[in-house]
Amino acid sequence: MEANIKGILAKRWEVGAEHYAKGIKNKGINQYDEWLELIQDLVPNEPKLHVLDVGTGPGIMALLFSKLGHKTTGLDLSESMLNIARENAQTSNIDCEFIQGDAEDLSFEDESFDLVVNRLNLWTLPNPGRGVYHWARVLKPQGKLYIIANDYETPIPEDPAARENDEIFTKEYYESFASLPFRHATAAQIKALLEAAGLVNVDVTPIHNIENKKRDVPFCIITGEKN
Numbered sequence: 445m446e447a448n449i450k451g452i453l454a455k456r457w458e459v460g461a462e463h464y465a466k467g468i469k470n471k472g473i474n475q476y477d478e479w480l481e482l483i484q485d486l487v488p489n490e491p492k493l494h495v496l497d498v499g500t501g502p503g504i505m506a507l508l509f510s511k512l513g514h515k516t517t518g519l520d521l522s523e524s525m526l527n528i529a530r531e532n533a534q535t536s537n538i539d540c541e542f543i544q545g546d547a548e549d550l551s552f553e554d555e556s557f558d559l560v561v562n563r564l565n566l567w568t569l570p571n572p573g574r575g576v577y578h579w580a581r582v583l584k585p586q587g588k589l590y591i592i593a594n595d596y597e598t599p600i601p602e603d604p605a606a607r608e609n610d611e612i613f614t615k616e617y618y619e620s621f622a623s624l625p626f627r628h629a630t631a632a633q634i635k636a637l638l639e640a641a642g643l644v645n646v647d648v649t650p651i652h653n654i655e656n657k658k659r660d661v662p663f664c665i666i667t668g669e670k671n
């Protein structure tokens with residue numbers, strides 16, 4: 445059942461990759477200067493870090509970390525997303541590795557990375573706790589996890605029937621979506637997940653200054669550190 449749900453969700457990202465990546469394909473990485481500034485506020489420029497961007501999609505965060513000189517790997521389940529990420533790296537002339545893998549079952553050795561970043565991927569996982577366990581596992585001691593998410597403090601109504609004939613958002617997709625425990629998580633729920641994975645100094649910071657398509661659901665960043 446669980447593998448089936450993951451398969452249905454994976455299909456949504458394969459079919460929807462071009463649609464999701466339209467913005468970055470048309471306008472390139474330079475339109476993400478606000479995100480670049482956010483990273484620069486959080487991460488000192490030196491020393492250079494070994495960074496993993498989990499659920500990288502078209503590679504936005506991975507490319508921004510690479511642009512700042514950090515050695516970065518972007519990982520995604522969807523080969524279509526990864527192909528777009530590789531094209532984006534090429535057209536931006538940025539050196540960045542992109543590999544296929546499951547965010548909930550990373551094959552990297554323990555303590556491989558200084559920083560794991562995850563933007564808008566946690567909600568897509570059938571087992572977010574398993575994902576966070578793996579992201580903490582691959583962090584070096586004192587390594588940091590940054591999760592960028594929407595903070596669904598105000599619950600939003602769901603209307604699966606509305607778009608059930610859509611090629612990407614099929615009825616089957618909506619049924620699987622409804623079983624995702626963190627599809628509408630609050631920042632407090634995400635914070636608790638990081639703490640349950642043994643991370644310390646877990647903090648939530650709202651992101652006010654970056655434009656968000658979901659105006660009523662603000663972005664936030666949840667940071668945690670490995671002991």
Ligand SMILES: C[S@@+](CC[C@H](N)C(=O)[O-])C[C@H]1O[C@@H](n2cnc3c(N)ncnc32)[C@H](O)[C@@H]1O
Pocket residue numbers: 457458498499500501502503504505519520521522525545546547548562563564565568569
């Ligand atoms: C909403 S997009 C976010 C993409 C990117 N992080 C960004 O901020 O633009 C979610 C991404 O998670 C990927 N994804 C979904 N389930 C995954 C899994 N189990 N393992 C790795 N990637 C996954 C999808 O293929 C998609 O690229």
